[in-house]
Amino acid sequence: MHIPDGFLAANTWATAWVISTGTIGYCLKKTAGLLKDRMVPLMGIMSAFIFAAQMINFPVIGGTSGHLLGGVLAAVLLGPYAGAVVLTCVLIFQCLVFQDGGLLALGANILNMAIIGTIGGYVIFNVLHKIFGNKKGLQIGAAVAAWFSVVIAASFCALELAFSGTSPLGIVLPAMAGIHALIGIGEATITVAVLSFIQKVRPDLIYGFAGESNKA
Amino acid sequence: MNHSFIDEHSHIDSALSRLDARIKIISFFAFIFFIVFTAPGSILSFALDGLLLLTLIAFSKIPISYIFKRCLVIVPFILMTAFFLPFWQQGETIPLFQIGTFQANVSAAGWIMFQSVLIKGIFSVACLTLLTASTPFPQLLAALEDLKFPQLIIMILSFMYRYIFLIEDEAMKMWQAMKSRRAGGSRWLHLKAIANMLGTLFIRSYERGETVYLAMRSRGFNGTFKQSHNFELRRYDLAFLFNIFLALVSIKLLDNFLGK
DSSP: OOOOTTSSOHHHHHHHHHHHHHHHHHHHHHHHHHHGGGHHHHHHHHHHHHHHHTTOEEEOSTTOEEEOOOHHHHHHHHOHHHHHHHHHHHHHHIIIIIOOSOSTTHHHHIIIIIIIIIIIHHHHHHHHHHHHOHHHHHHHHHHHHHHHHHHHHHHHHHHHHHHTTSSOHHHHHHHHHHHHHHHHHHHHHHHHHHHHHHHHHOGGGSTTTSOGGGGO | OOOOOSSSSTTOOOTTTTSOHHHHHHHHHHHHHHHHTSOTTOHHHHHHHHHHHHHHHHHHTOOHHHHHHHHGGGHHHHHHHTTTGGGSOOSOEEEEEEETTEEEEEEHHHHHHHHHHHHHHHHHHHHHHHHHHSSOHHHHHHHHHHTTOOHHHHHHHHHHHHHHHHHHHHHHHHHHHHHHHOOSOOGGGGHHHHHHHHHHHHHHHHHHHHHHHHHHHHTTOOSOOOOOOOOOOOHHHHHHHHHHHHHHHHHHHHHHHHOO
């Protein structure tokens, strides 16, 4: 759902840029406060990790395949702010190196995937995690949040296209949400499986599970 | 392992690669701006944009097949969001093609919108491809920083660039090891193996991040970098910038007077 250039009207991508710049600026400040001078190396390597993890793609139907978004995975592992920063860097990298997503549309792509997909996904995860408790909560929360993060990000993408007058809302919203409801199943399954493994092996690396030592 | 996906063509010595990276960024960003703001249906404008693009591709000496392949990146998105536009009936319709007695009609507004979105998308991708394929990534980042792009993001991106090969290499090795052990079957059957692989990759990456930080810390790193890149504007760079803007403005004017 990386929006290329030419699909969005100027008022839409400009608004998206303003929202994204403000939010990511705040996230950068929060992350810097949490990680201090460890921030740059750690965020850089984690961005490279999410980028590598996105290579995993899973077949949907009819020959199409979706790849991991990794938003909820990053947010649960690193926290919502650092997760959003990592996803933003991955999106900038994809835009510059692979032309996956346009330059003027980058603000909208950051808004959809790094902010709504990642921070929004984390909010859903956090609520469910609190309701269901530690182990079960992690799995249920991550599954639901991962599915929703993909579907909500795709729906926002459809809304932006409709606002721009590119596609009629009545067609593009069901199309995007429908395809991504399927991709979301893959996202949810992989996110839960990866998180369960890390919870078993190194629970101290999961944000919010860690002792004070890990928060530096 | 095969991962020469970044900087694949940036070693090519050409008129474009010798340009100051900052000038290149400004020129291509301006070009993308112009393309995006072209009114739907201005065929003349699109044709001239295409001509300018082809000229730049020729200057860059980058194989056109590579740029074409890169342009295919937007195809899935088009299929998902814009493919149905011409068939979305509203207002007058125009005939698209005729087979025997069967005639396919498409909506005029939808068809123009589809055309414009397709051309704008492809041209912008070609612009970005030209920019990044003719500039080594570290130089691109340095130029962006010089143009007052947020420094923290640039620092993270330059770290990402340094480690992406290592992490990708590790991922590919694990993937190969896993493939050599499994006995066919769909990817869903091996979900647990894939998940454990990703989990292990995360833990190794995280630990590598910590080690790298400690190594940097012990050498006096305090969270900030002193960048030392000195870009120098030559007459050649300014001439290029002037010509690009001249071309873009002329396209705009020509379209205003001759188009429609």
